[in-house]
Amino acid sequence: MAERNFKESFKFYKARFPAPDLSEVLDVDNASEETCSPFKAQTSGSNPFPLILKPPDKWLCYEVNNRPGLIFIRNPFTALGQRYWVVRSVRDYPQAPNVVNLIPKKFEKEVIDDWWRAFRSAKDPKFRENLKASMRWATLGYHHDWDTKVYSESMKNVFPTDLREMTKFFAKALGYGKYSAEAAIVNFYPLGTTLSGHTDHSEADLDAPLFSFSFGQKAIFLIGGPTKEEPATALFLRSGDVVVMSKQSRLCYHAVPRVMKDCLEPWKNLGESSTTVCEKDEVEQPNCKKMKEETSDLLAELLDDCRDDSFWKPFQSYLETTRININIRQVLKDGQTSL
Ligand SMILES: O=C(O)CCC(=O)C(=O)O
Numbered sequence: 145m146a147e148r149n150f151k152e153s154f155k156f157y158k159a160r161f162p163a164p165d166l167s168e169v170l171d172v173d174n175a176s177e178e179t180c181s182p183f184k185a186q187t188s189g190s191n192p193f194p195l196i197l198k199p200p201d202k203w204l205c206y207e208v209n210n211r212p213g214l215i216f217i218r219n220p221f222t223a224l225g226q227r228y229w230v231v232r233s234v235r236d237y238p239q240a241p242n243v244v245n246l247i248p249k250k251f252e253k254e255v256i257d258d259w260w261r262a263f264r265s266a267k268d269p270k271f272r273e274n275l276k277a278s279m280r281w282a283t284l285g286y287h288h289d290w291d292t293k294v295y296s297e298s299m300k301n302v303f304p305t306d307l308r309e310m311t312k313f314f315a316k317a318l319g320y321g322k323y324s325a326e327a328a329i330v331n332f333y334p335l336g337t338t339l340s341g342h343t344d345h346s347e348a349d350l351d352a353p354l355f356s357f358s359f360g361q362k363a364i365f366l367i368g369g370p371t372k373e374e375p376a377t378a379l380f381l382r383s384g385d386v387v388v389m390s391k392q393s394r395l396c397y398h399a400v401p402r403v404m405k406d407c408l409e410p411w412k413n414l415g416e417s418s419t420t421v422c423e424k425d426e427v428e429q430p431n432c433k434k435m436k437e438e439t440s441d442l443l444a445e446l447l448d449d450c451r452d453d454s455f456w457k458p459f460q461s462y463l464e465t466t467r468i469n470i471n472i473r474q475v476l477k478d479g480q481t482s483l
């Protein structure tokens with residue numbers, strides 16, 4: 145078979161009729177040693193989020209062989225941890241003053257400064273559906289100006305501490321050293337939507353890796369070379385998967401040509417994840433009181449809420465037709481953010 149370049153691969157995997165053959169999409173769960181090499185995460189100090197993250201020495205972590213610097217971690221989150229990041233992404237992050245893509249005039253002059261609340265309280269079913277489908281991104285920390293493609297000191301908000309701390313922990317565990325999460329795009333993909341090919345090159349420090357956390361439905365992620373003329377590798381990203389674009393992969397073209405329904409729902413069964421965390425991984429029995437002392441009240445309270453299925457139900461329902469991706473960048477050269 146003739147090798148497709150990036151542009152052709154994007155078109156191929158995006159096509160609806162005929163549906164593409166997915167047999168060449170790299171599935172880390174079934175990958176051979178020829179395609180992926182194990183990459184050892186270090187346990188650097190104690191896991192600061194034992195209820196959210198499995199311990200690093202238990203992570204299934206790989207480097208994709210023909211994409212040096214592309215690191216893939218197969219769902220290092222507990223089910224409770226997945227719920228936590230979904231609630232933060234859907235309920236909290238799209239609130240003012242964070243910037244979202246919604247254009248107020250599209251919504252009958254209503255200014256949407258809290259998207260999830262507006263969506264949940266919308267009475268008219270058509271308006272509600274419209275609100276649901278229209279949410280495509282929210283930006284945190286430094287906001288990217290999509291027209292000028294720059295980050296500016298005048299367009300920034302406080303970066304969420306929980307997300308910054310967790311990213312720092314990943315950076316340390318993967319051996320990247322000091323990392324300061326200063327900007328994030330939270331992407332919302334209703335089933336069937338796509339993200340076209342691009343590179344992320346507006347950050348001053350292009351050596352600092354990009355971290356990408358995926359939740360909800362499954363995607364095909366395409367990553368190629370520094371131009372769209374080179375061939376691309378397609379891989380499945382599922383709920384909980386983490387991708388790091390570092391070294392040679394940092395400035396490569398990438399895209400999401402397909403978002404599709406997944407039968408796995410790793411956010412569902414809280415019992416399973418506590419077995420994974422408490423017994424199999426031999427860590428201390430998670431204990432809410434201890435968590436409250438160790439972490440912020442917000443985090444501990446939200447984890448409590450996330451255990452409650454009636455609290456979780458509307459988020460689960462949203463997730464059934466959506467993929468969420470949190471895409472994190474260090475913007476400044478020295479990572480010394482003043483946010
Ligand atoms: O959704 C993804 O996996 C990738 C998103 C992305 O590339 C971006 O936000 O720049």
Ligand SMILES: [Fe+2]
Binds near residue numbers: 342343344398
């Ligand atoms: Fe990107």
